[in-house]
Structures are given as structure tokens and as C-alpha cells.
Amino acid sequence: MSALGHLIEQRGIATVALGIIRLHMEKVRAPRGLWVPFELGRPLGEPGDVAFQRHVLLAALSLLERTDGPVILEDYAEEAPGRLPRDGWRPAVDLPAVAIPAAESSAAEWVAALRAEWAPLVVRADTTIGGGRLAREHWPALLAGFASGAPPTQSPVEGLRPVQAARYAADDLTALYTEAAVKPGDKPSSAQVLDWFWNGTVAAALLRQVRAACLASDDRVLNLIAGQFVPAARV
């Protein structure tokens, strides 16, 4: 965002950039930047904490009144409290005990296991699911096709390759679980939620198998997109 700050400011509008990777801010030298010591994906620091977000936002916006630039790069001192595990947190949903299929399982076995596991999961009214533009009932067969080495030749989503449709279905599948795991008012760390998802669910095992199958494919496009099914820290 520091680069876009430079480009917008160059065209005559003042900017201030929040930044999470300080090294990049130092390299790009945006007109005004506030480095925040938060995890990637949380530039305002703390979900659901109005006071904390407001403090971060005001610290950034206040740089717009400074006249001692360029370049202004300040550090935000306060860590986000939600980075720490919340004692006693438990997922808001109990998943049925479903055996994780072996790597060489058929697509039908993966589909059955996923459907059995996700049965209790209910989509929130304010869900973030939907980027993939594919209804939930189509995700299992699409992903299981890739996992079993027999991807579909026709894409279920107009304008996307089958593997692209699967890649966004994977995001939506992950969100189905991680949204359901946190009930309103709960404040687990991201690591707690993601540990729960990636360390024991059929869904996570399926995504890892999709990744492995895409990496092993002769299709260069599948090789390239393989890394988008599982975070590097969760491979």
C-alpha cells in the first residue's frame, strides 16, 4: 500500500498508509506511513474492539496534519491483545468424529466424509462466504475431484477454470468452519481458530490432499495454484 500511496500522492491527493511489513515501508518510502505491530490480515489490529480500532485509525489519520514530510514513518506502539490465546476458549461447534480418509481415497469417500463432518455447520447471516460464487452443495465433489487426481474438465463457475473454481471454493470451505467456530462475543486468537481447523478436520485434510494432487499433476496451472489451497505455515 505504500506504493499506491506514492502514486496517489503524486497525482495530488494526500495519503496515509497503514503498514504491516516495516521493511517494505522503509524501501518504498510512502509520503506518510504508520507501521502497526499486528499480524498479517489485521491492519486495524483487533476485531470487534471499537476503541482499539479507533485509536489505530486516529494515529494514522493524524499524520495527515503533519507538514514535516516527506517521508513520515511512525510506529504504532501498542500490540493487539487478541494476538494471545484466550484461556478456556472452545470452538462454538462440536464436529462429529469422522475418520479422515487416506490420501489415496476415492472422490466419493472424500465427499462422504466431508458431508458427514460439516453437517452441524450453519452459515451465519452476515457470512463472508461467497467469493467463489458456487453453492455449498457443489464444493465437496469439486474439491474431491482434484484430491483424487480426477479433476473436472468443465468448470462449475462461469469465467473460471475448474482449478480456480476449486481454489475459491477452498476459501469458502475454510470460512464455513472458522466462522462457525467463533460465536459472537468470543475472542480467540487467530492461531486458536486455525489450529482447530487445520489440525484435525476432514476439510483441512481434503485441502491438503488437493494441494498434494495439484503439485503432483503434469498440469503447470495446477502446479502454480497448488500453493493457494493451504497456508504455507499449515502445509
Added chain:
Amino acid sequence: MARLEDLTPAMAQRLRELDCPVYPSAPFVAGGKLSSRRVAIVSSAGIHRRGEPPMMPGANEFRALPASLPAADIVMTHVSVNYDRTGFQRDINTIYPIDRLRELAREGVIGSVADTHYSVMGANDPKQWDALADQLVDRLRQDRVDAVLLSPV
């Protein structure tokens, strides 16, 4: 938390070696008091209106987010899976502080909130963003925006 030493070694190395643009000039637009500014948010989170196609890697475009667009009508299709999305799932203001901005406008801390905000795909190469910046600034000017908050993921 997002200090490089907190990330996986491979990711820290990739970020350390990322080819960031280096500019020969250092523009700086001075402005008035915050209380007179009209502020827009530009996010690099790859967020957009529900139902639109994903924001694809390599597509140097922006998407418009009307200020009136409810959070439940916003989805995220950023190409990277290597950052936290659970914060966004719990509260969109974690990445796109539109409610906080509205509160500051109501209190007179800022002058006003832009009618439209914007999102880009942060994983794309900003060295290819000159045309994007031209179009984006045109839109911001039409909205009388004179201050932009850039919010990454």
C-alpha cells in the same frame, strides 16, 4: 506480530526479498485540518461486492465499494492464503474501517466520509499501477476526496 521473525522462514525470506518499487521522487501533498478532510479508504485486501468475479492475480484493477454497501455484501478473493482472515470474518473493520470512519465524521474529527471506497489486489505488482492510479484518482476527485487511508492485509 508481523515482524519478519514471527513468520515462517520461507515466508519471511520471500517478504524480505520482495521487489519493492523505489521512486526517484517523494511527493507530499499538505492539507488542512483533519476536521475539514473528506476521507476515502483504499484497501489491498481484494474485497469486493458479493457476486462480482474474483480479483485475479495480474489484473491491475480496482473495485468500487459504495460506502452504503453492507458488510454482509462484501467478500474477499485475495490470492494469498498466508494471512489471517478470521479477523475479517468477525469484523470487517479489522481490514476496512468504514464504521470507525463514519463515527469520526459524526463526531467532527474528520470532515466527511467519501461516498465510495476502493479495493485492489495487493499481491499484484504496483510497478504496473500507473494507469490504475490515474483512474482511481479521477474517481476520488469526482467524489471530492482530499485524504486517502491505505489499508493493507
